[in-house]
Amino acid sequence: MPQVRGLGAGVSRGNVNPLPKRRFHDDADAASGSASAHCGLSSGYQTGQGHSHGRPQLQPQTDYSDQQQQHPQDVETSTSSSGANIPWPSPAALTDPLFQDLDRTSRYYLAHFSERVCKDLVVRDTLESNPFRELIPLTRKHPLLLQILVATSAIHWSNIFCPVNEIPADLTSPAGYLSILRSRDLTAQQALIDALTAKQKAMNHLREVLDTVDPTGSEMALVAMNFFIKFDLIDLDKLGNQSWRAHLEGATSIMTLLNPDSNTDASSRMLRDRVITDSFIYNILGSTLASGGLAARVARQAFQFLPVMKRVELASYLSFPPDILNIILSASELSHGVSWANQALGAADKAISLIDQALAVDIPVWADYLRQHSLVEDLDSRVHLAAAHRSAACQYILQALPVVRSMRSIDTDLLLGDVLSHLAAIDENDPYFKASSWPTFIAGAETRDPEKRTWILTRMLSIWEVCPWGYLFTAVEMLKATWAMQDTRGSENVNWLHDLRGMGFENLIV
Numbered sequence: 001m002p003q004v005r006g007l008g009a010g011v012s013r014g015n016v017n018p019l020p021k022r023r024f025h026d027d028a029d030a031a032s033g034s035a036s037a038h039c040g041l042s043s044g045y046q047t048g049q050g051h052s053h054g055r056p057q058l059q060p061q062t063d064y065s066d067q068q069q070q071h072p073q074d075v076e077t078s079t080s081s082s083g084a085n086i087p088w089p090s091p092a093a094l095t096d097p098l099f100q101d102l103d104r105t106s107r108y109y110l111a112h113f114s115e116r117v118c119k120d121l122v123v124r125d126t127l128e129s130n131p132f133r134e135l136i137p138l139t140r141k142h143p144l145l146l147q148i149l150v151a152t153s154a155i156h157w158s159n160i161f162c163p164v165n166e167i168p169a170d171l172t173s174p175a176g177y178l179s180i181l182r183s184r185d186l187t188a189q190q191a192l193i194d195a196l197t198a199k200q201k202a203m204n205h206l207r208e209v210l211d212t213v214d215p216t217g218s219e220m221a222l223v224a225m226n227f228f229i230k231f232d233l234i235d236l237d238k239l240g241n242q243s244w245r246a247h248l249e250g251a252t253s254i255m256t257l258l259n260p261d262s263n264t265d266a267s268s269r270m271l272r273d274r275v276i277t278d279s280f281i282y283n284i285l286g287s288t289l290a291s292g293g294l295a296a297r298v299a300r301q302a303f304q305f306l307p308v309m310k311r312v313e314l315a316s317y318l319s320f321p322p323d324i325l326n327i328i329l330s331a332s333e334l335s336h337g338v339s340w341a342n343q344a345l346g347a348a349d350k351a352i353s354l355i356d357q358a359l360a361v362d363i364p365v366w367a368d369y370l371r372q373h374s375l376v377e378d379l380d381s382r383v384h385l386a387a388a389h390r391s392a393a394c395q396y397i398l399q400a401l402p403v404v405r406s407m408r409s410i411d412t413d414l415l416l417g418d419v420l421s422h423l424a425a426i427d428e429n430d431p432y433f434k435a436s437s438w439p440t441f442i443a444g445a446e447t448r449d450p451e452k453r454t455w456i457l458t459r460m461l462s463i464w465e466v467c468p469w470g471y472l473f474t475a476v477e478m479l480k481a482t483w484a485m486q487d488t489r490g491s492e493n494v495n496w497l498h499d500l501r502g503m504g505f506e507n508l509i510v
Contacts, residue, residue, distance in 0.1 A: 101140070105194060106150050110136055113153040120156075120467050123317055123378070123431045131271035135223065142220050144205035147198045148227045154195035155234050159468040161188045179236050199231060218257045219272065225251035226275050229282055233508065236470035244508050248286055251279040277312040282508060284325050285438060287332040288396055289497070290506040314373050318435045318510070319385040321366050327358050328393050335400035351401035352408055358393045380425075381432040385439075388422040391415045392439035395446050399497035412446065419443040420452065423459070434467040437475060441509050444479045445496045448486050453479075474507045481505065 099107040118132050119125045139146035159182075182188045206224055209217050225247050232244040255276065309322045331354050334347060367383050370376075394415050398404060419439050426433050437460065444456035457476065464472045481503060482496040500506075 102146075106146065109150040109153040109157070109194070109198075110139065110146075112157055113149050116160075117153050117156050120434070120469070121317070123315075123435065129315060131274055134268070134271050138220075144202055144209055144224050145220060147202035147205060148224045148231070151195050151198035151202055152227050152231050152234065154191050154198060155231055156468070158182060158188045158191035158195060159234065159236060159470065161185060161191060182236065195231075195235075199228075202228070213254075213257070218254050222251055222254045222258065222279065223275050225254060226279050226282075229279075229508070233471040233510065234469045236473065242506065244282075244286065245290060245506075248279070248283055248508075252283060255279060273308050273312050276308050277316075280309065281318065281320065281325065282510065284329045284332070285510055286508045287336075288328060288400070289500070289509065291336070291501050314370065314375055318389075318438075319382040319432060320389050321361060321363075321386050323361050324358060324386070324389050324393050327354050327361075328396060330354055331393075331397045331400050347401060348403045348407045351397055351404040354401075355394050355397050355404065355410070358390055358397070361390050363387050363390065378431060381430050384422040384425045385432050385436060388419045388426075388436065388439040388443075391418040391422075392442040395419070395442050396497075399445075399495060402495055402498075416443055416446050416452075420455075428462045428466060434463055437463055437472060438509055441475045441479065444475075445482045448483075453483060471507070471509060475509050478505050478507065478509075 099110060102110070114133055114136055118130055121132050122130045135145060135149060139149060182192065202224065206221065209221050209224075213221065228247040229244050229251070232247065258276070309325070313322055331351070334350055334354075363383055363386050366386060367379060370379060370382065394410075395412070398410060398412065404410070420443055423436055423440060423443070426436055440456060440459050440463075444453065444460075447453060447456070456479065460472055460476050460479075478500055481500065482494075485496065485499055486494050
């Protein structure tokens with residue numbers, strides 16, 4: 001059996017302690033008066049307080065059930081019963097001359113993008129580490145960029161206007177539950193309409209850009225594709241929708257037109273590198289759960305964009321060492337190139353080699369590399385997350401290439417325990433907590449233990465509280481389907497990856 005090298009990664013390993021308990025409702029609550037027109041479970045948030053990664057601080061919320069429908073920009077003068085301002089960007093943020101040529105709705109959503117959405121796109125939101133705000137001035141020249149940023153901001157706003165801090169753990173469809181709450185809130189409804197309207201306008205502009213594509217247009221089209229994907233990841237109602245795949249394929253095609261080492265200033269290169277890397281990682285992680293040739297298309301570009309990956313690695317949101325990403329990509333490509341029923345001996349040898357490569361990734365050495373570049377802030381968290389990704393990658397390989405089990409005995413309980421112990425060291429007050437959903441999902445799909453399942457589900461719902469993106473509920477739906485299969489089949493081995501694909505679950509979990 002292979003030995004897991006460096007699992008401790010130079011830091012102490014925590015126990016799998018449950019996160020703080022929260023009260024759970026049942027399905028009946030969603031259909032009852034408890035979900036009133038103002039989404040009475042909890043309230044709005046105020047930015048700029050609490051933890052530095054911008055976690056919302058909950059405050060009481062106004063009840064609009066007896067008022068006429070409001071547009072989000074009209075909320076700036078509304079106050080709650082406690083006197084706290086409803087959390088729409090302050091008027092001062094909207095008087096910047098940059099915004100004055102825009103309609104009032106666009107100005108509000110761009111302000112929300114700057115003040116809140118940008119916080120979700122990086123680990124720590126500082127002027128030096130968040131290149132996404134550089135996109136805002138570009139909206140004056142690029143209507144495509146304006147509309148997709150407005151759309152992304154509006155769909156994000158529709159999720160958080162009535163955030164829920166007590167989500168029923170035993171709901172059949174948590175996303176459906178939140179959609180019910182959103183449908184009963186007039187302001188959230190209007191934000192959703194604004195999001196879909198702006199997205200359609202962005203699609204129209206994208207067609208125009210692609211018809212006359214040039215180097216500058218290619219970069220702008222790639223940014224837009226990246227945010228179309230983010231829109232799909234944020235949207236609560238995307239379960240079963242495969243539009244993210246079309247956007248990923250479009251981004252992959254556009255990346256072939258780019259020179260990854262073009263001469264640009266440092267600030268612009270940081271933004272460009274982040275967009276390229278995000279698209280690259282979305283492709284790799286998307287290929288793990290989806291069928292088809294995503295992995296093969298990305299593999300053809302892997303070498304070209306490796307220098308970009310190395311540059312961004314130092315400030316990576318997901319703390320995913322490039323070596324592990326490349327191993328996952330190779331496993332995805334191999335699994336799609338060999339039929340499940342006829343995985344040959346050669347494929348098994350390659351799969352075993354990939355597991356050995358993953359286990360050989362030396363996390364302490366990787367940490368030293370970060371330390372040499374003076375990246376010591378949150379280093380323990382990055383090490384824990386990287387180690388969790390390493391063992392989760394091994395778990396994925398065993399699912400994607402099941403023939404390896406007949407060639408070598410693998411201690412899957414050891415891998416699961418390693419993922420969980422490293423995740424437990426990254427709690428909900430940690431800036432990297434919101435970046436831990438992929439290994440959390442993989443570990444959840446691997447466990448049959450009720451207590452561990454509850455811990456996984458609680459963690460997923462806690463990530464939502466920090467980063468309210470709808471894909472988290474897609475992950476929960478997939479976990480519930482996996483657990484149902486496992487419980488129905490008893491002691492029989494379940495290849496959850498194969499079965500989820502067969503059920504039509506081909507989603508992007510990041």
